[in-house]
Amino acid sequence: MQHVSACRHINPVVRLDVSKTALVADTSRHPFGLICDSHAQEIGTTASRRLRRGADFLAAVQFMVGAGYHPKAGRTTVQLAEIFAKRMARSSEGHFPFSAEATARELGLKRRAVYNHARYLRELGLVAYVEHGSKRNVLRTRYGSAWTREHGYRGTATLFAAVAPRMWDEALGRRIEGEGYTARQVGVTDAGRELAIAAAVDKQRRMRSLRQTEPVDNSGQCTPSVVVPQPRSSSSVGGGIKDRTRERACREKSPRHRAKGSTGWSAARTAAAMREARCVQLHTWWTQGSCVRQLAHSLRPFFEAGWSWEEIARELARWTVPLRPRHVASYVSSEIRRRVNTGQLFLPDGLIAPYRQPTTSTWDDNATRHGPRYAAMQALKARTFRPAAARAAAAFEEIRRILGRRAEPGPATTSSVCRVPGARPENVLLSSTEIASLVETHDPVVACETLWAQVDEAAEHRLDTEDRLGSWEYWPPAGPEPY
Template sequence: MMQHAHAPVHAAAAPPCPTRGENRISLNNRFDLVYEHADQEVDTTASRRTRRGDFLRAATWAITHRLHPKAGDTTLRVARDLAARLNADGHVAYCRDAMWRRLGISRRTLERHIAVLRELGLLVWAVHGTRTNTRPAGSGEWAGTATIYAAVVPRAWDDALGHRVSGHGYHARHIGFTEHGRQLAIADARRRARPTRCRDTPSCKTNHPRPTAEMRGKKNNTSAPRGARPRPRRRHEIPEPYRASPDQAAHAVSVAAWVRPRVPWTQGEGLRRLAFALRPWIATGRSAADIAADLSVWRVPRRPASPASLIMARWSETEGRNKRAADPDSREDRASAVPPNAAFLAAMDAVRARLTRVSPPVEPEPDPPGFVIRDRILASLAQADRARRARTAEQCLTFAEWESVCDARERAPW
């Protein structure tokens, strides 16, 4: 055996690197990855710009055909996240710090798969992010420049799908199909238009017996027997104390509008729900001031979840006590009790007279008309605007705030 029979066979020399901007397909029909960062720019890429649908299809095609040894399911997840945020120009902000948390992967893994998409010719840099502060000097704020990527598809994907492309590089355009590409596009369109078959769960209900139709004369038209169809019932029957005519409902809304701002724990309830809950109390003849005084002395949580439900529950308790008091047994107990004597009644009258002198009843103030409230609001807004324009540079926290004050002064009338 000759001496050089077992010598290692040297690999053939690699084909020359194509010039910048050319289609990166090797001589043996292999897809060449874009490793140079200089070829991953918008101005130097060989891929053409695209939108969301073609970007996802090209990414799926590249990952399925294993064009990159490190591409996988995580790469496709990253591509889908970018595609969901593409704008009309096919650009997307990187947002690395929010993206790796959203995808549930590490920051280093995200950077590695973004690099894989760039090497596959699916992403190119539109704007390089920097940490240079873009805020005005002295403002005390910091904001860097975001990295902006552009979605592209490689020329190899267009060739595989039979696309006719006009131009070269990022601004190339898809203008038609070859004969093979037309067949592929028709098959893909039919596959998308095909309805998906979904198997519903069989119903567990049995067929209900239907009433026998009445045959009247020799006509084809038949009708179900009378009484076969039940009369539709209302979903919610309103109890008796809460029923009201339209005028009574409007009066209840006005009472609730007066009560709600004066009782703190009812301010979280809607006006109509509160008015509905107060209808029984209004029906007893109480005024808005009496209802507000009664609600103010209740021992309730500071912010109840449903003030209207609490008021309705309290009314039910009151009605229950009244019914128990009206029973014959309770009347017998009341009859057997000792009535108060004259001295006790005189003492109670003296206490009531003293309380009336200390805190005389105050009549509720009428609400001001709407135009008075409007003038007050406009006056307060004008006063706030004058105070904002009267600030000095020392009173402003940022330089931008001081510039807005100066602009407001220039725009203000003399």
């Protein structure tokens, strides 16, 4: 084995001091031989047990390197182990990838130095191979004969597992059960318990000394006891604070604002609307089964206009809905707005918000902030390209004429007779009196429960009729006729 002073790249001054390394017991009782056989550095054949926490891995590295079991391991080896400990947090098994290029850039070393210190960790039994890296292009293997140069190149990385040699566990007084990578700690000896207590006391002492040496932060506000009292101002003495309540009481009352989300409907009015909506629901097949409260809310424009439930049911019957909507209330609200804005339904102004019409502009007028600039650009084009500018101007004039024709209001459709007060003009063909007279002279409208009862009765009658027609008697076969 080569002497330490003969290694040129190791400075004996910067090497770890064995006397200052925590938890280093008498190592003369624990002889250790370097693991130079590459076969013993695999995860399946290693004699070290696995570690899953980076703190345990760093403690094992500091112990093994500080004890001087490897003549070439030093501060750089510990720094490499610190990088490996950071990568262990990404895996629950304590595995971490090893990239020589990335690690060399992080440590500021050459690739050969990174390889050497990784070999020192393997020889100390602190790192074991999980998977060997390869320069083979895995993309070529994945795509096979379909691989092309556009797929690129990708190699496989080396995976290491953090392990701890048995010598470290024996020096710390730990009882280990099992052999190899799957071994686990089951307890400690008396000497190990004393070392653990000494380590805990030393850690507590170091933390206490660190808290005592830290400077006191006085950047915060002073306590109320040291705040200098300020003299009272003239406003507080003259009764400014005293008369604030009177001034606030004499101030003009601002109008009471309606709460956000409120519609201004009282509880009694809402209950009456729900009763009307229930009648509408019974007489309209595609609204049955929906929420009465939501249906009453969507029918509020009709209730605001003074419509009764008979008029609303007649209007909904005119919509010719082919299928039951998934959400009845949303469909009713959207259909009312669409019909009012298209002129198919007439309600008092202000009940339904009109659709917002986008402003039409050809970008060459002063209606937008780009108008003057666009006009100047068109003038420059007219001076430079006369025929093309003339055709563009003619096209713009035609577009303006078409847009102006579409913006002209159409003829207002008015009704000669308005039967419902407050509606302009009304879209219900019969008034409330006419509907009441028809209800008196004709059969009443059958509700859904009555219809279902009639359907069940008709079905039972049909089944009884089929049973009577399908009954038969057994007649024995007749004998052969005589010749």
